[in-house]
Amino acid sequence: MPILSEPPRPDKTGPGQWMDPDAMPGTVFTVGGEMDTPGRFELDFHRHRKAQLLLFLRGVLTCEIDDGFWIVPPHSALWIPGETLHAIKVAGVLEGYVAFIDPAVTAHLPSTCCTLSATPLLRELLIRSASLPELYPEGGLESHLVALLLGEIAAAPVGNLHLPMPTDKRLRKIVDGMMANPADRGTIETWAKRAGLSERTLSRLLAQQTGMSFGRWRQQLSIMLALQGMAKGLSIQQVAANLGYESTASFVTMFRKALGVSPGRYMAERHARSVR
Incomplete structure (x- = not known):
């Protein structure tokens, strides 16, 4: 072809x-x-x-x-x-x-x-x-x-770039809002009110439908959006700002705890593997 x-x-x-x-x-x-x-x-x-x-x-x-x-x-x-x-x-x-x-x-x-x-x-x-x-x-x-x-x-080894998605329409409203404005660092209480839910109901539904807590789910979303931004050529500083982090250091700390390496090292290792 x-x-x-x-x-x-x-x-x-x-x-x-x-x-x-x-x-x-x-x-x-x-x-x-x-x-x-x-x-x-x-x-x-x-x-x-x-x-x-x-x-x-x-x-x-x-x-x-x-x-x-x-x-x-x-x-x-x-x-x-x-x-x-x-x-x-x-x-x-x-x-x-x-x-x-x-x-x-x-x-x-x-x-x-x-x-x-x-x-x-x-x-x-x-x-x-x-x-x-x-x-x-x-x-x-x-x-x-x-x-x-x-x-x-x-x-081929299976990767970890997956984000479980809830099916409840109220939760999907929250998902859409987070993806449209990832810099919004509203609390679980804030997001629950926007969706017309109690904090407890939001936590229960999200755990049932994704197997994750609110904080863990949002962290995984942040990681995936960060990888998307870095793949487009954005600097780590730009990515951290786009995700609403008060400092680049706090973003790097979150990323390292989640994936075991810094954002810069992660992308460098991916590039090295791709050219071997």
Whole structure:
């Protein structure tokens, strides 16, 4: 397949046309795309029979399903099982690859949506698979490459860039408010009043639907938004300010306690792994 220079649109024909992944032949069908100027690409909630693996080398990917939300920085991959209702957004200067995988060969692959650590081998296999013809002969070199790709997906470590999402409409109102204005450091009492809930009810519902306390859930959201900001090139100081921290030091302390390393070290290690 060619590398697309713009996202596919349902109303367009020819290069960059909309593709139904379930109609494409082969065990694995991969398409690549790149845009050299900053942009934004969104697909509202949809599902397809085939599973998909998304890897962006440039740009930040976000994905939402009914009960989960992922922010995936460059050089991490996102796995979405077949028939999963999901919405995706990609922002920035974009370069990425998406592999659609027939459910007949996904038995040993993750059964739930998750991020995967993209090894250099996984990245190169995915890029190489994007150059395969739509119909490639079974049993040849192309089939061996696809088998290697599937094996590398199965072996990839699962990441921790997941945020459980509540389904209660009142809690989703709180989620929307936090994501729209992450610098708002309102207390649990403040957010409960805005949603028309008691503090106790908010805590109980959030624990039931996400398995997290209010403070732990908001911390995880802050970490994911921080990774998104740093992946876009923002400084640690800018990220801390955007998240409403009174000082950069307090943000760095929170980040280190949660992930075991400072924000700068985390991003440096990710970059080092991506170029090995």
